[in-house]
Amino acid sequence: MNKRQIRATITAWVFILPFFILFTIFTVYPIIQGVWVSLNKWNLMGKQNFVGLENYKKLFTDDAFVGSLWHTIQFVLMCTPVLVILPLIMALFANRPVKYKRFLRISYYLPGVLSVSVISFIAKYTFAPYRGLVNGILRFFDVINTKSEILWFESTGRSWAVVVIMTIWWTVGFPMLLYLSALQDIPQETLDAAEVDGASGMQQLFQIKLPLLKPTILLVLMLQIIACFKVFGQIYMTTGGGPANTTRPLVMYIYQQAFNKNKLGYSAAMSYILFAILVVCTLLQFKLQKGEDEN
């Protein structure tokens, strides 16, 4: 290396160093530290003793862990299909050349800028008995009679319905915008040419738009699966995992075991199961994106 190269390398590292240090300490180190924590009995006061793979063995016999993992998978299965298809429809609506398209785009995404606490409590009051909005509307349309109340948070099925509906309402805007930007990348000439050739709106949709959107659809699918596996806040604040822990997701169980039951080692072990699932999903997503780029 000549003098100039050495100078460049030093300057570059001065620029990189602040981020590099923070990234190493707060993003990379916890992953490694977590492995060590998961091999120990560990409480909020610090390490107690080394137990090897004990925490991992315990996982598979812990019904609450298996249950919460299963609830998370249920949540993924219920939300993902809607969160792939509904935003696509919304994007097609908002992409039409009409005067109110900005209104559509803004309304579809608006819930997405609200904080998880706000949307949780809006949902809680919306689905509350007596004064809630949903029961009020149902009563207005005579779906339920004047004196009766649906207690949304009393049954597992209805609790899931609330959680899934609010999650879709809150997060549908993000994939909608991804679709919208992909739709806007489709060259107008392509669509015009199809129009001239007499292709109907439906034909244009199924034979031109959807095939061109395939990479985006796959991307949205993977991003939604990943996001749904991480679900915590809105369930924690609305159903609280209830009734009887039947809607408790994995992150909530990890949180409770660590900070209510003081079992940090065990929680760290559970975190790695989640970590493994998410890494597999992310790698799959990268692979799908790469495959699409090459085509």
Add this chain to the structure above:
Amino acid sequence: MRKQKVTIKSFVIMIISVLLALVMLLPVVWALFCSLQQEGKQITTIWDWFLPPYTLMNYPDVLMGTSTLRWFINSLAVAVISTVLSVIISTMAAYAIAKIPFKGSKWVYTFFLFGLLVPGEATIIPMFILVHNLNLINTFSGLVLPSIAGSMNLLIAVSFFRGIPTALMEAVRIDGGSELTIYRKIALPLSKPIIATISIMCFIGSWNNYLWPLLCIFDEAKYTLPIGIPTLLSVERPDVVIPMTVNMVASIPMIIVYLIFEKQIVQGISMEGIKG
């Protein structure tokens, strides 16, 4: 004949698309109208929520009578500091990776790329232990530092800087200008749109962050809004008026930011999508 059909079809689509928009807005609009009602108003049908008399008095009540204003200021401070720091350190590092030719730049880039694989939710336990050992639990530094250590902003900035032509920078370099000058006088001004986008996304992310503040802060005076709000609302209240006012106090600034910076937000999301 065909013309007629198209019109009916587009009319139906119009109705559906606008209805869908109204459904999306309804809960927020409802919350807004609730916050304008007098506490204790008789509600017999749903229309009563939306009809006058209105009052604005709930807002001073919430701002003065609860800690909401304090949490608001905390949230704002944390969000602004996180955003400014993240933009500075991410764009500096991104500039070096994209525009200074040096040995190991590929290696560093790949190292940061791995950051995208790390889901914050899966490392909360070791993160808590680490921040605890650094004596940063219950401090704003403990909130800010982990949140600016993610590599998404950096990777977005790298891909942007790579697109800037190098010729101008080379010219300054030959004239003896330092890299810091090039970064400040050329790279940053050219990347204003991308910085705006990164900043908005970073700000919204920090403003809405829930899980980490929940673990990191236990002193009520240091709460941010997302963890403060539930403490006000979890008590079973007979009335929704004050809770909804709290919700609106927390949301109105975000909604205004969103309406002003809608373009940057849309852009930011499409970029995060590309980066994954």
